[in-house]
Amino acid sequence: MSPFKGQTGLKRIFNAATYSLDGLTAAFKGEAAFRQLVLLNVILIPLACWLSVSRAERAILIAVCLLALVVELLNSAIEAAIDRISLDRHPLSKNAKDMGSAAQLVALTTIALVWAVILL
Template sequence: MKPENKADFQRIIRATGYSMKGLKSAYINEAAFRQEVWLSLLLIPLGFILGDGVIEKILLVCSVLLVLAMELLNSAVEAVVDRIGSEYHELSGRAKDIGSAAVFMTMVMFGVTWILILFF
């Protein structure tokens, strides 16, 4: 017998609750995420104001949101690595460094997007 499909509205509500729990946890426990959230509260409205046309507004706003999303992924990787053990291991360090590099690359993309749209 095929298992019941749980893709109903209640699943969406539960998934939204888990997402809100994750955002709250990241905000409470991750200083970098807190800083980026506060900066995004300034930059997202600015993106809507400074963007000339729908495409520019989307690029400005979504580049900010992408930094937040990447920071969440980096925080998740760090939490998993820290859960495994506190002793140093080359692979643990590599995983954390690569997560940090992903955030950095997203910030570079954010900067390039804003500079090109606003100044060229």
């Protein structure tokens, strides 16, 4: 059994929050794409708050921006796991990395479409 399992209560919550912050820090320091998305969110989220749209529309505008960050974190995690397993070129490794990239493309397209539908 893992020594990291079995924590309960506040200790588990504190540990989980620490691991999450470590992950965000690693993504920000090590992933240019994540930093670019953070910059995009720094621009778009305040813009969503400033625009004259309904609360539901504002929530959707913000949610799709945050979704792209989530997808990039998962994409980076997939890439790191694949690279940890082997740096050798393998068709399955390529597929995994390409699918992660495709997920990010879908997330960015979703941002563009949702913002266009709400604002136009």
